[in-house]
Amino acid sequence: xxxxxxxxxxxxxxxxxxxxxxxxxxxxxxxxxxxxxxxxxxxxxxxxxxxxxxxxxxxxxxxxxxxxxxxxxxxxxxxxxxxxxxxxxxxxxxxxxxxxxxxxxxxxxxxxxxxxxxxxxxxxxxxxxxxxxxxxxxxxxxxxxxxxxxxxxxxxxxxxxxxxxxxxxxxxxxxxxxxxxxxxxxxxxxxxxxxxxxxxxxxxxxxxxxxxxxxxxxxxxxxxxxxxxxxxxxxxxxxxxxxxxxxxxxxxxxxxxxxxxxxxxxxxxxxxxxxxxxxxxxxx
Amino acid sequence: xxxxxxxxxxxxxxxxxxxxxxxxxxxxxxxxxxxxxxxxxxxxxxxxxxxxxxxxxxxxxxxxxxxxxxxxxxxxxxxxxxxxxxxxxxxxxxxxxxxxxxxxxxxxxxxxxxxxxxxxxxxxxxxxxxxxxxxxxxxxxxxxxxxxxxxxxxxxxxxxxxxxxxxxxxxxxxxxxxxxxxxxxxxxxxxxxxxxxxxxxxxxxxxxxxxxxxxxxxxxxxxxxxxxxxxxxxxxxxxxxx
Numbered sequence: 001x002x003x004x005x006x007x008x009x010x011x012x013x014x015x016x017x018x019x020x021x022x023x024x025x026x027x028x029x030x031x032x033x034x035x036x037x038x039x040x041x042x043x044x045x046x047x048x049x050x051x052x053x054x055x056x057x058x059x060x061x062x063x064x065x066x067x068x069x070x071x072x073x074x075x076x077x078x079x080x081x082x083x084x085x086x087x088x089x090x091x092x093x094x095x096x097x098x099x100x101x102x103x104x105x106x107x108x109x110x111x112x113x114x115x116x117x118x119x120x121x122x123x124x125x126x127x128x129x130x131x132x133x134x135x136x137x138x139x140x141x142x143x144x145x146x147x148x149x150x151x152x153x154x155x156x157x158x159x160x161x162x163x164x165x166x167x168x169x170x171x172x173x174x175x176x177x178x179x180x181x182x183x184x185x186x187x188x189x190x191x192x193x194x195x196x197x198x199x200x201x202x203x204x205x206x207x208x209x210x211x212x213x214x215x216x217x218x219x220x221x222x223x224x225x226x227x228x229x230x231x232x233x234x235x236x237x238x239x240x241x242x243x244x245x246x247x248x249x250x251x252x253x254x255x256x257x258x259x260x261x262x263x264x265x266x267x268x269x270x271x272x273x274x275x276x277x278x279x280x281x282x283x284x
Numbered sequence: 285x286x287x288x289x290x291x292x293x294x295x296x297x298x299x300x301x302x303x304x305x306x307x308x309x310x311x312x313x314x315x316x317x318x319x320x321x322x323x324x325x326x327x328x329x330x331x332x333x334x335x336x337x338x339x340x341x342x343x344x345x346x347x348x349x350x351x352x353x354x355x356x357x358x359x360x361x362x363x364x365x366x367x368x369x370x371x372x373x374x375x376x377x378x379x380x381x382x383x384x385x386x387x388x389x390x391x392x393x394x395x396x397x398x399x400x401x402x403x404x405x406x407x408x409x410x411x412x413x414x415x416x417x418x419x420x421x422x423x424x425x426x427x428x429x430x431x432x433x434x435x436x437x438x439x440x441x442x443x444x445x446x447x448x449x450x451x452x453x454x455x456x457x458x459x460x461x462x463x464x465x466x467x468x469x470x471x472x473x474x475x476x477x478x479x480x481x482x483x484x485x486x487x488x489x490x491x492x493x494x495x496x497x498x499x500x501x502x503x504x505x506x507x508x509x510x511x512x513x514x515x516x517x518x519x520x521x522x523x524x525x526x
Contacts, residue, residue, distance in 0.1 A: 028343070050380050075382050086373040088295065090302045102291035103381040 001151070001182050002026040002049065002101075006013075007058040009044060017046045018055070020206040026184060031177050033185040033193040035275060036203035042186045043083075043155065045203070049184065050080050050153055062151070072254050076106055079144035083155040083186075085136040089129040093120060094138055096128055097146060104147040114142040117172065133160035141169065146177070150175060152183045170195055190272040200271070204279045207249075214271050221277050222268035228252075230259040288383050292391050296365060309361035313354050313403035320350040328450050348463035348489060352482055354407060355400045355428060356460070357513050359435025360453045362396035366440035367449045385525065389518065392440075393433035400432040401425060416492045423503055424492060427485055429450050430510040431459070434481065437514065441521035462486045481509050 004123060009019040017275050026032045027158070034042045048051040048060060051067055051074060060067040062074065087096045097111040106110050118138035123131065131139065137160055144152055157173065158166045173196055176181055189191055193200050194214045202209045224243040229236060241252045243266070255261075298304040324346055328339040369375050379385040404425045408414040411433035414421055435456050443449040467472055476481040484506040491498040 052376070052379055072382050072384055075315065075380055075384070080377075080380050082376070084373065086377050088299070088374070089372065091295070095364060099291060099295050100377075100381070102381050103288055103378075105288075105382065136402070159507070 001028040001030075001063065002184075003059070003241040004049075005059040006054055007045075007048065007060060009048060009053065009056045011044075012055075019048070019207050021058075022203075022206070022208050024201055024208060024211055026182060028182055029177065029180055030198045031173070031183040031185060031196050032187065033187060033197035034203055035187060035190065035193050035200050035271075038189060039205045041205055041206040042188075044206075046153055046155060046186050048240070050078055051075070073250075076104055076147060077148035077149050078151045078153060079147065079157040080153045081137075081140045081144040081155060081157060083159060085094055085140035087128045087139065087143075090127060092125045092127055092130070094124045096139070097143060099103055100143050103198065106147055109148050111142070114145055115139075118142055119168065134162060134165050138165070138169070141172065146263050150181060152181050153186075154183065155184065155186045156189070157187070158189060161233065165170065166192075190275065194271045202275055202279055209279050217271060218268040219276045221274040222266075225267050226252075227263075227265050227267055228255060230255065230261040231262060233258065285380050288387070289391060292383075292388075293395070294458065296395070299365060299368075300361075306361055306364060309357050309364075311362060312361075312403055313399070313407075316350060316353055316357070317403060317407050318408070320346075322344050324350070342467075344413060344493070345467045347459055348486055350419040351404065351407060351461050352463070352485075353430070354403045355431035356435060356456065358396040358400045358403070359432040360439065360456070362432065362436030363439025363443075363453070364446065366436060367443055367446055370440060370525065371445060373505075379525070380436055385522070389437075389521070392516075394438060396432035396436050397429050401429040404428050407525075413489075413493065417484060420492050420499060424485070424488055427488060427503070427506045427510065430514070431481060431485070433516065434513055435459075436512060437517040437521055441517050441524060468491065481506070481513060484509050 005023050005026070005099060007019055007022040010017045022045065036042050044053065049062075054068075055148050062070070065074075086097065090154055091099065093115065094111060097115070101108045101111065112121070112123075112124075117123060118141060120135060120142070121139055123135065128136070128139070133183065137157070141157060143156070144154070154173070158169050161169055173183060175184075176242060185193065185197060197214060199211060199213050200217070201211045212220075225240045225245060226243060227238055227240050229238045231237075239251075239255060241249060246252055285338075290452050328343065331337060332339045366375075369378075375385065375388060378388040383391075393526050408421065408425060416424070432472070438456065439449050443452050459480055459482045460481050462477050463486050465477035465483065466486045469477075484502060488499065488502040489508050491502050
């Protein structure tokens with residue numbers, strides 16, 4: 001679906017490259033996450049992929065077509081939700097959707113059902129400037145879906161959302177994947193990436209340090225042990241067991257039979273810790 | 285494309301309706317036309333009778349000053365709309381829609397041009413300074429109207445916020461100084477005004493009124509000056525929003 005070979009990009013008047021020889025591919029129907037700290041080059045990479053930034057070196061193929069040769073029809077097939085929702089502040093929610101929809105000469109999704117899907121059905125006639133940050137983000141997501149694109153680019157889609165709406169947003173993104181869309185997610189929220197992405201790429205200083213599935217990364221960089229917390233004469237104690245042949249480990253079996261178990265956790269680490277281990281950089 | 289243009293025009297009308305300053309700028313050309321054709325003749329004749337000065341000498345000057353105010357007003361209107369869209373990063377969004385960045389700029393510059401063209405035609409039609417061949421009449425109206433997109437693009441590419449825009453719009457009023465330079469400054473020193481596009485429009489009108497042999501030369505120079513400035517501003521604006 002998307003193939004990038006040896007991509008390099010330098011901003012005009014800049015002396016150093018922002019993107020430095022990146023190669024990767026994104027499969028159809030996949031949720032692919034670009035993870036990295038601020039200034040790593042994630043947004044630049046996204047802006048190249050959506051055809052906004054030109055003058056790059058290397059190849060970027062969307063399907064069979066190189067990005068340099070694309071026609072404006074390309075934009076009918078991509079939906080973009082930028083990190084900061086950009087709408088007409090004096091227009092209502094519905095007016096904004098009608099307006100942006102009119103820029104596409106194709107069958108649109110019903111704006112009412114899209115707004116209902118994100119819980120904005122009671123704010124159809126509310127001016128954009130009166131919406132909360134979370135509402136603006138949800139409207140932003142609706143606009144990206146309005147023309148039913150096959151590729152979705154979502155930049156920090158859960159930024160500014162409360163925990164409940166964060167879950168709603170994640171569920172909606174999964175639903176889009178079920179409908180067959182390819183989704184490219186740019187985020188520094190490791191939990192969101194872990195929950196949603198089929199594969200993630202770690203970007204630091206304009207380079208991809210690693211690409212893999214979150215599960216593989218956690219297994220590879222985590223410890224293959226299980227930590228059990230239990231009560232021993234009212235004292236909270238923990239004990240680590242190697243996962244290797246744990247089912248025949250008499251100490252483990254004895255413990256879970258005899259003691260009052262409080263928690264059992266495998267220590268496969270988190271995506272955030274893997275990121276720090278691999279890149280030596282914390283996500284800010 | 286027609287659907288997209290209609291939609292953009294519709295959104296502009298909504299924006300203008302809700303912003304008193306833009307609303308005033310939108311109806312400004314009409315007010316100017318009415319004021320010029322009703323108030324100025326009365327004012328000039330009053331000055332003539334009160335001070336015994338023949339103000340008819342300044343009729344052409346006041347004609348050009350009022351004429352240049354038409355593209356100035358519509359140009360500012362377009363410029364402020366572009367500036368608002370630049371500030372709220374809406375132009376960035378247009379560039380990833382089928383309309384595209386070029387389509388957006390084309391629309392934004394065409395509308396002030398067309399509004400100015402119509403108002404300039406009306407303004408000149410009812411003036412007794414429009415007695416010239418019809419093709420010259422149309423060309424002078426076109427060149428004058430090209431000032432509007434130039435001002436829009438100037439505002440949008442040099443200002444980063446609407447506050448900057450207000451300051452710049454005051455500066456762009458300097459364009460009106462050209463007729464004063466040509467009418468009041470000795471001929472040898474007039475050419476310092478050549479950096480202003482309005483200088484060449486004034487020259488164009490002068491040749492249409494009294495020196496027909498120079499009309500084509502001034503027409504070509506006017507077109508070139510406007511196109512060069514427009515191209516420079518377009519490139520600057522495109523670099524900013526890329």
